Amino acid sequence: MTYPEQMRNPGDGSVVVDTQPSSRPVLEMNGISKTFALKDQSVVALDNVSLSVTAGEFISLVGPSGCGKTTLLRIIDGLEQADAGECLLEGVPLSGISRDMAYVFQDINLLPWRSVLGNVALGLEARNIGKNERHNRVMEVLEMVGLSSFSAAPPYTLSGGMQQRVGVARALAVRPKVLLMDEPFGQLDNFTREALQVEIANLWEKLGTTIVFVTHDVDEAIFLSDRIALFRPAPGRITKVVDVDLPRPRTDYDVRANPKAIELRAQIVSHLREGDNS
Ligand SMILES: Nc1ncnc2c1ncn2[C@@H]1O[C@H](COP(=O)(O)OP(=O)(O)O)[C@@H](O)[C@H]1O
Numbered sequence: 585m586t587y588p589e590q591m592r593n594p595g596d597g598s599v600v601v602d603t604q605p606s607s608r609p610v611l612e613m614n615g616i617s618k619t620f621a622l623k624d625q626s627v628v629a630l631d632n633v634s635l636s637v638t639a640g641e642f643i644s645l646v647g648p649s650g651c652g653k654t655t656l657l658r659i660i661d662g663l664e665q666a667d668a669g670e671c672l673l674e675g676v677p678l679s680g681i682s683r684d685m686a687y688v689f690q691d692i693n694l695l696p697w698r699s700v701l702g703n704v705a706l707g708l709e710a711r712n713i714g715k716n717e718r719h720n721r722v723m724e725v726l727e728m729v730g731l732s733s734f735s736a737a738p739p740y741t742l743s744g745g746m747q748q749r750v751g752v753a754r755a756l757a758v759r760p761k762v763l764l765m766d767e768p769f770g771q772l773d774n775f776t777r778e779a780l781q782v783e784i785a786n787l788w789e790k791l792g793t794t795i796v797f798v799t800h801d802v803d804e805a806i807f808l809s810d811r812i813a814l815f816r817p818a819p820g821r822i823t824k825v826v827d828v829d830l831p832r833p834r835t836d837y838d839v840r841a842n843p844k845a846i847e848l849r850a851q852i853v854s855h856l857r858e859g860d861n862s
């Protein structure tokens with residue numbers, strides 16, 4: 585497969601020889617704040633949030649509902665504007681919607697009148713990729729998520745898990761530098777969710793894409809991540825960042841049985857509970 589090389593190829597014919605892949609920041613958030621003004625009150629969704637994400641890293645944002653995780657992803661993606669602070673992609677300030685980023689939404693939001701293929705092609709059409717290449721890239725990512733034989737199907741004929749695989753394929757098709765995922769498995773049953781967690785871990789290992797993954801599920805975050813940023817609400821902020829120092833590839837069993845993982849889980853849950861002022 586040529587995909588991983590292309591993902592890592594800057595596109596100018598040169599090849600990046602990355603001697604320190606773990607230290608190069610690809611995405612930086614510096615002092616991000618956002619307040620939403622409502623009729624008679626305002627909500628500080630994010631208060632001075634800073635985080636640096638290294639190239640190829642899998643980082644999760646974890647915290648209870650309402651602590652600003654979605655708002656932060658939307659600001660990174662350019663769907664929302666911060667009141668203060670800035671985001672940098674490879675050192676360059678981001679403004680507006682970035683073509684180097686792709687977003688997998690919690691509500692699967694496929695277009696019902698388009699086939700699976702047509703849905704996955706959306707981001708490529710927006711980027712004016714020609715028909716042949718579009719087709720090749722769509723088939724390539726459908727293969728990766730195990731849906732190549734469903735390319736002509738309308739989305740409503742697929743199960744929830746398959747629909748979210750289409751969402752993942754649609755995001756990967758644009759070969760993003762950073763993949764943003766907002767509780768992508770939140771609406772799926774446990775079995776499907778666990779299967780997709782394994783699939784996304786495998787895809788991430790294969791492609792080397794940087795992933796920023798939002799979840800409120802501590803076990804999901806530990807299973808998938810290199811690091812986990814813990815959020816507390818009112819005002820939404822990062823209060824702690826922890827390393828997930830567990831060998832890869834991981835299995836569900838590793839994460840349940842490894843004493844380090846059990847300890848980490850306890851530490852995370854206790855930190856989040858301390859901040860629970862509801
Ligand atoms: N468009 C909006 N208008 C007003 N308030 C909003 C808007 N978006 C988010 N909020 C508020 O900002 C806070 C953070 O929301 P959100 O980023 O969705 O949190 P999370 O994803 O962690 O659940 C919440 O209190 C939410 O009600």
Ligand SMILES: [Mg+2]
Nearest residue numbers: 653654655766
């Ligand atoms: Mg959210």
